[in-house]
Amino acid sequence: MTLPLGNDAAHAAFADAMASGSLHHAWLFAGPEGIGKARFARAAAMRMLADAMTPGALPPGFDVPEDHQTRRLIEAGSHPDYRELVRMPKESDKTGTELARSIPIAQVRALLPLFAMKPSLSPRRVVLIDAIDDVERPGASNALLKNLEEPPAGTIFLLISHAPGRLLPTIRSRCRLLRFDPIGEGEMRGIVGAQLPQADDAEIAALVRAGNGSPGRALGFAGLNLAAIDSALAGIARDGDRSNGARVKLAKALALKAAQPRYEAFLDRAPAFIADAARNRQGERLRTALDSYDTARALAASARALSLDAQGTVFEMAGLVAKLAA
Structure with missing residues (x-):
């Protein structure tokens, strides 16, 4: 999985933590929306599970070969030791494009059967929440807090936040903070230009301005x-x-x-x-x-x-x- 451009220092810091053998159980990836936090978190989750399944078999970095069992299972949505919590489509929306306003307590509680068992394929499991800002308060946040305070054995939490200052202090205090910064203008132009090869210079410049350091935001205005x-x-x-x-x-x-x-x-x-x-x-x-x-x-x-x-x-x-x- 290709890492998002920019924020090399954050990527390196997490790689060092992985290599140390004493990875903290909960991480808060914080920064503006659309700068690659979730994409990096998914790459890191795949690599952590791959390393746990085949220790020492992969070279340094975050790449996982296409034929690796971990990658195949995650891409198929069937890895038993990996869960994502995201906002689900509204039940009333037949197109499946309109998302619920929050991640409700029912989704958080659905993790309990997973935590009641040991990981299946290795000593590790990963739970990714994109975004922790969307977790319903207070019920769902408190239910998640219990797991952060007493983490199940082998479980790593990766929490994505676009506004960490709005989170419950008790959740922030349980996590190790990893900051992601807005992308520089030069890199922004490269990302937008690569994704929109037909766009002229004026449109790319306008998208870069509108993105304000966020490639995801800039590309959302494309066309x-x-x-x-x-x-x-x-x-x-x-x-x-x-x-x-x-x-x-x-x-x-x-x-x-x-x-x-x-x-x-x-x-x-x-x-x-x-x-x-x-x-x-x-x-x-x-x-x-x-x-x-x-x-x-x-x-x-x-x-x-x-x-x-x-x-x-x-x-x-x-x-x-x-x-x-x-």
């Missing part, structure tokens, strides 16, 4: 012509759009039913655009930008929660961008 949205925002911020023409044009374009994904992207991008502008300002101009940013974030949250009229929301949001020209 939405984010460069055009950024260009429209830049024009409004530059001249203030006194005639309202640019705002009306943008609002009408993003209000179309077929433009819903681009509208969702706009709700993310506009507040971020204002925040970027604020970094280069001082005095009254900075205060104006910060006020606009706070209002834009609140408007984006309300637009999603209350399903506000798209055309009106875009026009109002673009008006906040126009204040940057004042």
